[in-house]
Amino acid sequence: MVVLTLILGVNYISWRWVASLNWDAWWIAIPLVAAETYSLIDVGLFGMTVWRLKKRKAAAAAPSEATVDVFVTTYNEPLDMVMDTALAAQGIRYPHSTWILDDGNRPELRQLAEQHGVGYVTRGRDWENMPRHAKAGNLNNALMQTQGEFLLILDADQVPAPDILEKTLGYFNNRRVALVQTPQYFTNVPADDPLGSQAPLFYGPIQQGKDGWNAAFFCGSNAVLRREALMELGLLGYVKETEKSIRRALAASTKAIKQARKAADAHSPLVGGMLDEVEAAIGHAGRQLEAQESLSQITYEVQLKVQQAVRTLVQADVQALEADLAEIAAMDLAAVGESGVRVITEEAVDRLSGREWSPLGAMESIQAVLDALSVERSGEAQPLMPLATISVTEDMATAMRMHARGWQSVYHHEVLAYGLAPEDIGTMMTQRLRWAQGTMQVLLRENPLTQRGLKWGQRLMYFATMWTYLSGFAAVIYFAAPVVYLLLGILPVASLSADFFIRFIPFMVVNQLLFAVAGRGIPTWRGQQYSLALFPTWIKACTTAARNVWFGRPLGFAVTPKDRQEGGPRWSLIRPQITVAVLLAFAAIAGILRLAAGLAEPVGTLVNVAWVVFDLLVLSVLFKAVRYRGYEPGDK
Amino acid sequence: MELSHKANGSYTEVLASGRLNMVSAPNLRTYVDEVVATGASRIVVNLAQTTFMDSSGLGALIGCLKAARQAGGDLRIAAVQPQVKMVLELTSMDRVLTSYASAQEAFGNE
Numbered sequence: 001m002v003v004l005t006l007i008l009g010v011n012y013i014s015w016r017w018v019a020s021l022n023w024d025a026w027w028i029a030i031p032l033v034a035a036e037t038y039s040l041i042d043v044g045l046f047g048m049t050v051w052r053l054k055k056r057k058a059a060a061a062a063p064s065e066a067t068v069d070v071f072v073t074t075y076n077e078p079l080d081m082v083m084d085t086a087l088a089a090q091g092i093r094y095p096h097s098t099w100i101l102d103d104g105n106r107p108e109l110r111q112l113a114e115q116h117g118v119g120y121v122t123r124g125r126d127w128e129n130m131p132r133h134a135k136a137g138n139l140n141n142a143l144m145q146t147q148g149e150f151l152l153i154l155d156a157d158q159v160p161a162p163d164i165l166e167k168t169l170g171y172f173n174n175r176r177v178a179l180v181q182t183p184q185y186f187t188n189v190p191a192d193d194p195l196g197s198q199a200p201l202f203y204g205p206i207q208q209g210k211d212g213w214n215a216a217f218f219c220g221s222n223a224v225l226r227r228e229a230l231m232e233l234g235l236l237g238y239v240k241e242t243e244k245s246i247r248r249a250l251a252a253s254t255k256a257i258k259q260a261r262k263a264a265d266a267h268s269p270l271v272g273g274m275l276d277e278v279e280a281a282i283g284h285a286g287r288q289l290e291a292q293e294s295l296s297q298i299t300y301e302v303q304l305k306v307q308q309a310v311r312t313l314v315q316a317d318v319q320a321l322e323a324d325l326a327e328i329a330a331m332d333l334a335a336v337g338e339s340g341v342r343v344i345t346e347e348a349v350d351r352l353s354g355r356e357w358s359p360l361g362a363m364e365s366i367q368a369v370l371d372a373l374s375v376e377r378s379g380e381a382q383p384l385m386p387l388a389t390i391s392v393t394e395d396m397a398t399a400m401r402m403h404a405r406g407w408q409s410v411y412h413h414e415v416l417a418y419g420l421a422p423e424d425i426g427t428m429m430t431q432r433l434r435w436a437q438g439t440m441q442v443l444l445r446e447n448p449l450t451q452r453g454l455k456w457g458q459r460l461m462y463f464a465t466m467w468t469y470l471s472g473f474a475a476v477i478y479f480a481a482p483v484v485y486l487l488l489g490i491l492p493v494a495s496l497s498a499d500f501f502i503r504f505i506p507f508m509v510v511n512q513l514l515f516a517v518a519g520r521g522i523p524t525w526r527g528q529q530y531s532l533a534l535f536p537t538w539i540k541a542c543t544t545a546a547r548n549v550w551f552g553r554p555l556g557f558a559v560t561p562k563d564r565q566e567g568g569p570r571w572s573l574i575r576p577q578i579t580v581a582v583l584l585a586f587a588a589i590a591g592i593l594r595l596a597a598g599l600a601e602p603v604g605t606l607v608n609v610a611w612v613v614f615d616l617l618v619l620s621v622l623f624k625a626v627r628y629r630g631y632e633p634g635d636k
Numbered sequence: 637m638e639l640s641h642k643a644n645g646s647y648t649e650v651l652a653s654g655r656l657n658m659v660s661a662p663n664l665r666t667y668v669d670e671v672v673a674t675g676a677s678r679i680v681v682n683l684a685q686t687t688f689m690d691s692s693g694l695g696a697l698i699g700c701l702k703a704a705r706q707a708g709g710d711l712r713i714a715a716v717q718p719q720v721k722m723v724l725e726l727t728s729m730d731r732v733l734t735s736y737a738s739a740q741e742a743f744g745n746e
Contacts, residue, residue: 263659271658313658317691318727324695324702325732331705348727352691357723359690362657 002047005514008507009040015503022494025484029492032481035474042471043511045464050205050518052212052457056412059170059180066169068096069148073138073221074156075103079112081420082156086118089154094165097148103138121145123381130381135220136394139387140234148227155221157420158184164416168224171410178229178407179399181207182222182414186421188631193523194624195428196530197421200522201515207411215461216411218399221419229407233398234386236405242295242375249372250289253282256365263363270316274309278366281305285373296375306370310360311353318344318352390445392555393438397446400462404453423630425622426573429537432530436469436541437548437555444549471531472538479535479580479615482608486591489600496603529621536576569626581619588612637686639667647743648676653685656693656720664693668700668711677709680742683735684715689723697733712742 013036022029070089074082082100090098099119102109113120121142123132133140139153150172154160168180183203189195210216218225257279261272285302289295322343351357361367377383388397399409422428448454448462484490493500515524547553571578588609594600637660641650648671652664668679681697689697697713704711716724716735724730736742 268662314691317695321691321695321698324698328702328705344727344729349691351726352694352723357690359658359692361688361690362655362659362692 001510001514001517002051005047005507005510006044008503008510009043012503012507013037013040015499016493020494020500022490022492025490025492028481028484028490031477032492035477038470038474042464042467043514045460045467046206046518047514048457048460049209049213049464050514051209053205053208053518054212054411055208056211056410059167059410059412060173062094062166062169063173066094066150066172067148068094068150068152068165068169068224069142069146070096070098070152070154070160071101071139071142072099072154072156073101073103073135074109075135075138077156079106079109082109083112083116085154085156085159086113087116088159088162089152090116090118091162092152092160092165093162094169096152096165097146099142099146101138101142103132103135119146127381131379131389132381133385133389134392134394136385136387136389136398137381139394140382140385140389143227143230143234143386144382144384151225151227151230153221153223153225154417155419158221158417159419160222160417161415164222165224167414167416168410168412171412172224172226174408176406176408177410178226178402179216179218179409180224180412181216181219181409182412182416183207184219184222184419185415185417187418188420188423190631192624193526194621194628195422195425196526196621196625197428199527201519201524201527204413204522205518205520208413210461211409211411213457213461214408214455215403215458216399216409217465218395218402218409220393220395222417223395226407229402229405230386230398231384232405233388233401234384237385237388238377238383239295242377245372245377245379246285246289246295246299249369250282250286252365253279253286253369256363256369257282259365260363270313274313274360275366277309277312278306278360278370281309282369282373299374302373303370306360307353310358311349313359314349314353317359318349391438391441392434393442396439396462396465397442400442400446400448400451400454403458404451406453423628424570425625425628426570428625429534429573432534433537433541436538437545439466439469440542440545441549441555442466444545468531469538469541472535472542475532475535476539478532479584482611482615483583483587485604485608486587486594486600486612489594491604496607526621529618532615532618533577533622571626574622574626577619577622581616584612584615584619637663639663641667641671643676644680644739647678647680647739649680649682649739651682651685655688656683656686656696657688657690658692661690661692661696664696665699669703672703672707672709677704677707678743679704679709679711680736680739681711681713682715682739683713683717683720686720687717689720694723694727694729698729701733712736714739714742 013033016033016036021033070092072082072086072089086098086100092098097119099121100109100113101121103123105122110120110122123137123141127137127141131137143151150169152160152165164182168182171177171180184199185203186197189197207216257275261275281302284305285298288298288301360370371378386398387394388401391397403409422431442448443466448459448466451459454462481492484492544553544555548555591600591605591609595602595605637652637654637656639650639652641648650668650671654660656664668681671679679700681700697711701711711733713733714736715738721730721735724733724735736744
C-alpha cells in the first residue's frame, strides 16, 4: 500500500515537474508544483512511519523494588484541577512519592499539598534573576530535589489511572529503555471534536510507527522517564556548555585586556601590573586547555592567580590610603579623630578583594571573561539541566538527545491518564502555536538530520514531524491556485487533459486509502482539516521560531490556559481564514459566470470549483470551532 | 563617572555620580586637586549618586582629604548610599570621614 502510493505519487509529481508546467504562468505553476512535492514528501514520511508500525504486547511485570517520583507540573491552573490530579497521582498503586511542581509558587497550593501529604516543590533562590526555562526549568529544579529512579510526569490536568506504573515500569527491565510514553486522551471532548483535540492518528499509528524505528516521541506528559538517562544528558550538557564557555572566554580575552588597558589609568603602574598578571594567567589557561587538562583545574588556577593579583592591588590601595592618613595625622592629629590613625584589617582587605567589591569589576570586559572562566555555569540557576532548554517544547528536544545517546524508547498504546483539552478556539490556537514553535526551534537548533548518534530512521522520524509543520505555506498555495484560475483563467498546469487525470486520480485515491488503512477507522479528517485550516498559525510559528533562533527575538511565549475562556465567539482570531473563504466563494461564483459567458472551459472550471468546495470544507471546521461553547457532559 | 562642582558660599560642592572604582578614582583625585588649586579648600563631596565604591575609590577619597588638609581646608562627604556606607564602615573610615545627610549640613555648624 505504502509502496503503491509512493510509486503513483512519484509518477504523478515527476510528470508534473517534467511535462505539465505552464511556464507562461510560472509564478503560480512553480509554487503549486512545489506545494504538491511538499505533500508527496509528507505522504512518503507518513508511509515510512507506518511501515514499521509496532504493536506491543503488555509489558513484563513491574520490578518490585523500583523507586518512582510522580511529578504534577503546574503554573497557573485552578487549584481544584491540580489537586484532583495530585490526589489521583497519590492513589497510584505502585509505591511512589507524589510531588506538585508549582511554578506559580502559590501558598494556598503549598498548604493543600501539605494537608494531603503530597510533596510540594517550587523554584528556590538560585533561580532569582536567572533564565527560568518554563516547564523544562520546573522539572530540572525538581530533579535536583528528588531521588526516584523513575519519574512519571503529568500535566496538571492529566488524571492518572491507578495502574499506570504497573503497566509501564516493566519496560524498564530492559536497561537501555529511558522513556515510556502513553497516549494523551481528553475526557472533555464531544464526539465530533470541533477543536481537533484528540490526536488519534498521532497517539496511534504515528507513535506506533515511530516506536518501530525506536523513535517514539516524548510528549511532555503521561510518560515515565529513567532518571539515569536524564542525568546523563544533564552532565553531558554541563561539560559541553562549560567547555564552550571557556573557549569563548579565552578567545575574547585578548581584546578584553586591550580594552581594559585603554580604560584604566595608563600611567598607573599598579593597575598595569595587575593586568599583566591577569593576562599571564589567562594565557596559561589557554595552553592548559589545549593540553586537555581538566576544566576544574584550569579554572581554579586562573581564578586563584587573578584573585592574588586583585588582592595585591587592594593592598596597595590600602597602603597608600594609610600613608595618606599618617600624613594627615602628622599635619593635624586632633582633626583625624580621637583614636588616631586606623589600620585597615585583613578581613576588610579580603572583603574589598572579593568578587562583590573587587576593583576588577570596573573593567567589565575582563570581568566577563573571568566569569566565563569558571565551572559554575554562572548564567544558569543550576549546573545540570537534564531537560533540554533549547526549545519551548522541551520534550521533543530531550527525547531526541536521549535517542542520540543510544537510549531506547517505548510507546505504550493504552490510555492511562485522562486529561482536559482546551475548550475554546483561542486557547487551542495558542497551544498549537506553541507546539509548532517549539518543534521549529528544535529543527533550527538541533536539526535531526545532522545529529550524530541518531540512526537514519530516527532522524527521519523526527524530521517527519517537523516537516508536517511546514504545511501552512503549502496551504496558502492550495487556496490561491483555484482562485487564480477561476478569476483570471490562468491554469498552472499546461492542460487538464487525460494525461493529468490518469496520473492524479489514482494517486489521490490510493493516498486517501493509505490513511484509511493506517488509521483503521480512526477519524483522521479532523486532523487533515486543521493541518490546512490553521495555516496562519503554522506560518507564524515558522517565522517567529526563525527570528528567535537566528536573531534572538522572543517568541511571545504563552502558557496554555487550561480553563475555559469567557466571552462570545471570537471571529477575529480567524480573520485570515474568513478572508480566504470569502475569496474562494467569490472565485467560484465568478468562475461559473465566466463559464456561462463562454470565457472559460468546462473541465477547468469544474475541477477548480470542486477544489474550492474541498477548500471550503476544510475551512468549515473553524466556523464550528469558533462557535463551540465548551464541553457539556452528555455531548458524547 | 560624571563630575561637576559649584561654589556654595563657604564651601565648594563636588557632585560625583556613577561608580567610584579603579577606573574612575584617578579622575576624582585629579578633579578635586584642580578645584583645591583654584583656592577652594573647603570641599563637600556629594555622594548621593555614587552607587558603588571599591578600594581604589576609597583611596581616592582619602587622597582628596589629604589635599584639602594640606591646603588648609577640609573635605567632608554627604549623602552616602548603602554600598558606600558598608565599605566605609568595614574599613573604619567612617570614623575619619563622617557622612552628613546633605551637602548643606556638612559645614553647617561653621
